Amino acid sequence: MWFTVTKLRCISNEGRRVLEEWKNQFAVNERDGKPFCLLCRKILGVCKTYNVKRHFDTTHATFDKKYPLGSQERAFQITSLEKNAIAEQNTMRASLKVSQAVTLATFKISWLLAKHGKPFSNGELVKNCFLETQCLFDDLSNKNEIIRRIKSLQLSNDTVTRRISEISENLTEQLKTKLTTASALSLAADESTDIVDVAQLCIWVRCGEDIHRALSEACKDMNIPASSVVSITTDGAPSMTGKHKGLIAEMRKISPDLLAFHYLILHSEVRWLSHGKVLNRFLAVLPEIVHFLNDIGEGERFPVLRDNEWKTNVAFLADVTAHLNKLNLQLQGDGKHVDDLLGCIESFKMKLGLYTAQLKDSDLTHFPLLNDACDGVLDMQQRERFVKTVSQMQEKFISRFSDFEKIKYAGHFIREPFTFPVEKIKDLAATFGLLLSSKVLSIFGSTYICERTFSAMTRIKSRFRARLTDYNLQSQLHCAVTPSEPNFTKLVGSRQHQVSH
Numbered sequence: 001m002w003f004t005v006t007k008l009r010c011i012s013n014e015g016r017r018v019l020e021e022w023k024n025q026f027a028v029n030e031r032d033g034k035p036f037c038l039l040c041r042k043i044l045g046v047c048k049t050y051n052v053k054r055h056f057d058t059t060h061a062t063f064d065k066k067y068p069l070g071s072q073e074r075a076f077q078i079t080s081l082e083k084n085a086i087a088e089q090n091t092m093r094a095s096l097k098v099s100q101a102v103t104l105a106t107f108k109i110s111w112l113l114a115k116h117g118k119p120f121s122n123g124e125l126v127k128n129c130f131l132e133t134q135c136l137f138d139d140l141s142n143k144n145e146i147i148r149r150i151k152s153l154q155l156s157n158d159t160v161t162r163r164i165s166e167i168s169e170n171l172t173e174q175l176k177t178k179l180t181t182a183s184a185l186s187l188a189a190d191e192s193t194d195i196v197d198v199a200q201l202c203i204w205v206r207c208g209e210d211i212h213r214a215l216s217e218a219c220k221d222m223n224i225p226a227s228s229v230v231s232i233t234t235d236g237a238p239s240m241t242g243k244h245k246g247l248i249a250e251m252r253k254i255s256p257d258l259l260a261f262h263y264l265i266l267h268s269e270v271r272w273l274s275h276g277k278v279l280n281r282f283l284a285v286l287p288e289i290v291h292f293l294n295d296i297g298e299g300e301r302f303p304v305l306r307d308n309e310w311k312t313n314v315a316f317l318a319d320v321t322a323h324l325n326k327l328n329l330q331l332q333g334d335g336k337h338v339d340d341l342l343g344c345i346e347s348f349k350m351k352l353g354l355y356t357a358q359l360k361d362s363d364l365t366h367f368p369l370l371n372d373a374c375d376g377v378l379d380m381q382q383r384e385r386f387v388k389t390v391s392q393m394q395e396k397f398i399s400r401f402s403d404f405e406k407i408k409y410a411g412h413f414i415r416e417p418f419t420f421p422v423e424k425i426k427d428l429a430a431t432f433g434l435l436l437s438s439k440v441l442s443i444f445g446s447t448y449i450c451e452r453t454f455s456a457m458t459r460i461k462s463r464f465r466a467r468l469t470d471y472n473l474q475s476q477l478h479c480a481v482t483p484s485e486p487n488f489t490k491l492v493g494s495r496q497h498q499v500s501h
């Protein structure tokens with residue numbers, strides 16, 4: 001707040017007070033710890049009798065002649081001057097309070113618009129909503145005052161745009177402060193979105209730009225030393241994971257111990273996975289489909305629908321996608337640390353082993369749709385094919401999540417330090433060094449956070465954004481995805497400061 005500036009200065013004037021006798025002698029009283037001339041309503045810089053006297057003698061010489069020192073007229077005149085000054089100051093303070101409230105309201109409305117991905121031009125709409133519903137205030141004695149306040153809200157497209165970029169700057173500032181105190185941090189990068197997300201901060205990277213260069217620049221901007229990055233989570237695309245030129249290879253040149261996690265299966269196949277449900281429903285209505293086709297005499301055109309082998313294949317596929325779907329749901333969500341996910345992946349790997357063994361024994365407990373489709377009896381060749389598919393899936397899972405092995409023990413250590421085998425502690429220290437727990441907990445569970453940012457961006461961009469500049473889009477995106485709250489008090493304070501100068 002800008003008032004504090006005067007307070008600070010007063011401290012440096014330590015020991016100097018505004019003297020009571022100055023009021024009668026020089027028509028000066030105290031305001032915010034400083035001498036205030038009641039005649040010209042100015043704050044006098046230096047709190048010394050010499051300076052106050054000089055101001056009075058040079059500027060207000062006639063006052064002494066008109067109201068001689070010690071006269072009743074003088075006392076009366078000074079009291080009345082003082083009353084006016086106080087009344088004026090109160091009005092000023094009240095109007096400052098009102099203008100601060102009005103500014104705060106425009107910040108909050110802009111924040112809500114950005115948070116919900118609404119066009120900036122909706123600011124005027126919000127104002128119109130207020131004005132159109134003024135019947136709500138009909139019984140209030142100060143209705144006109146309320147309407148006047150609402151009308152004073154500045155919510156034009158330009159103002160909202162400015163407010164949102166100020167909010168975004170404020171959020172970035174907060175994040176930078178947080179980052180300076182972080183002992184370890186991890187990145188989640190998602191190339192298909194062209195967005196790099198650094199601990200909930202969005203940095204927009206243009207299509208076609210070199211990802212590593214963009215990321216380095218982003219880190220530099222945010223004062224993040226590359227050496228403090230302990231892990232990176234990506235979608236597993238070749239541009240990220242390429243052995244020589246991929247992002248991770250580039251980053252390992254600086255931090256050789258960087259851990260990398262890939263979530264291809266969870267990322268690009270999310271949509272495909274939801275097809276599992278479609279398969280499920282398709283199987284449920286298959287008898288009706290066949291019946292219908294026969295009824296209209298088209299049954300012969302789709303012999304495959306009556307092919308039992310094909311039907312059991314579809315049922316097997318539906319069961320497998322249902323299992324993957326379930327895992328995927330467990331892995332999604334904000335704020336999941338790698339330690340939570342470690343358990344899900346571990347148990348899924350073990351489940352795949354169990355399913356393989358069960359299939360070998362023709363036990364279809366975990367393949368209910370397949371069980372229905374073949375009436376509990378599998379053809380031998382088909383069974384072998386299914387066994388092979390599931391065991392290959394397990395192998396793929398093991399290789400894809402191989403970097404997890406490195407932190408498996410770390411997860412155990414953090415969860416249950418007292419049951420952790422002592423002999424493993426040395427390996428652990430070699431991998432992570434000090435700050436083990438903060439390093440492991442900083443690792444992003446998945447690139448879900450990037451995906452969410454990307455869908456927010458698509459939403460914002462597609463609706464109304466042909467004219468939006470990159471900078472404005474970035475500010476809005478930042479507001480839409482951040483889990484932080486802007487510091488409104490500071491924002492309003494800096495606004496008032498700008499206005500008052």
Ligand SMILES: [Zn+2]
Nearest residue numbers: 037039040059
């Ligand atoms: Zn004066």
